[in-house]
Amino acid sequence: MIALLGGSGYVGGAYQTYFQQRGIPYQSLTRAELDYTDLKTLNQWLKQEKPDFLINAAGYTGKPNVDACEADKHNCLFGNAVFPGIVAEACAGAGIQWGQVSSGCIYTGCREDGKGFTEDDKPNFSFRTDNCSFYSGTKALGEEVLKDAENAYVWRLRIPFNHEDSPRNYLSKLMRYARLLEATNSISQLNEFVEATFACFEKQVPFGIYNVTNPGEVTTSEVAKMIEDHGLAPHEFSFFDDEVEFMKKAAITPRSNCVLDASKLENAGIKLTPVREAISQALENWIPEKNV
């Protein structure tokens, strides 16, 4: 049995769908049933139920976007930096392998050599570089907290998307925003992310950090063009002049836009679809929100 924390969220929901489709026994814990944010409570449950694996898809993202984290700092810190530490301690105490849904938003840009950031590169969009949103700061701290965690995977997700229209889906966001910010990013097809992360456990690849993004990088305007080409653009796309105008008119806190290197996961034998192909597939199979 797989234990799932945060099953009601966007990522957690995709894990539930995946387990149901594959007929994998799992239990999605809810805080109403079990206060799993309490170390002793979670540890006791793990010892009793002995799940084969635990996935922590719980976290604090801010709704409708990361700006909301700036006004709720302590809950953001708890959800993204403290809680992963509690899960690590509970799992270590019960001898349970587990995985943390982390985020690639702890980087900005690309490496000096023009390549994507690898798992060995130090986050450059964090409290320690003092250029980040509070959200990204807490996510980077969360990885520091897990640095010595035993039997743990840390999976970095980046701007999730798939074929199902949703306020949390990157493609839907581009369709809905009044104006867009041009940027270059590595991004993650949500269902492939779920499959790939679970494959880490199934194949027992070495524990540690993995960038789980579709290989490659895309610009906002490339994705916008693809949306238009698939006849899914609700209006003509318009762009902010630059990040300065974006920050002035549309945002409270800076966004992470970055390129990640996905080769560590690929070298472990787990492949995701190249990013443009993954976007095309999502747009070809697009399901409007009312039909999801």
Add this chain to the structure above:
Amino acid sequence: MIALLGGSGYVGGAYQTYFQQRGIPYQSLTRAELDYTDLKTLNQWLKQEKPDFLINAAGYTGKPNVDACEADKHNCLFGNAVFPGIVAEACAGAGIQWGQVSSGCIYTGCREDGKGFTEDDKPNFSFRTDNCSFYSGTKALGEEVLKDAENAYVWRLRIPFNHEDSPRNYLSKLMRYARLLEATNSISQLNEFVEATFACFEKQVPFGIYNVTNPGEVTTSEVAKMIEDHGLAPHEFSFFDDEVEFMKKAAITPRSNCVLDASKLENAGIKLTPVREAISQALENWIPEKNV
């Protein structure tokens, strides 16, 4: 009635002594009786008991010193950065004025003009400056979390000491360490800190951050000399050559050594004894631990 959180700690214990001596009604909450780390629980208690004021002296310091925080990051983060946010939210919701025992350890050195750091100076020993211990990082984040807190005092304590020998007393530490690190610091006489912080509430000085240190600064060797002069040196003091040797031989994580400007509190009408005089008084009235 005054509500006190963290009453069992070194600072909290001094508040209890103070309230008892002055006959001020107070209630020291213990987590065994009330899980005050839970927002709803604390908020409900505050609405029911309606204390006139709340003091949060709870925090995670690491024992025997800050090195211990490096190995318990998530609890350190919770105690020093998340929990103050929970208290702020609970107090705001119940309309209760309150004060947070913070720390001056979020600075290193002194200002470029040679003066002590004021409350308006940005912390320079924090995650954002990427030069700090995990402990100091969490303390600075705690102040960020409280930035917009209503009806709240943030009192910065620095290296507490008084006349009672104790493993937490700065003077006792100097007497007990095998070797010392030469540094310049502003420090806080613990009982004066307690009296001054409570005076903030009694006098209703404006809310906000206050450096609560004895005016002035002292070097480690000056204090060591004073200990010798009072016949309290257990052995001849020896010093590390420099911080490099100290870090190599005696510490895991860097220490904050800094000078703070205490004039904001003084200008609000609350005065502490000048630092050398305060140290002399403590040494003159010294009570060995077995007699405390």
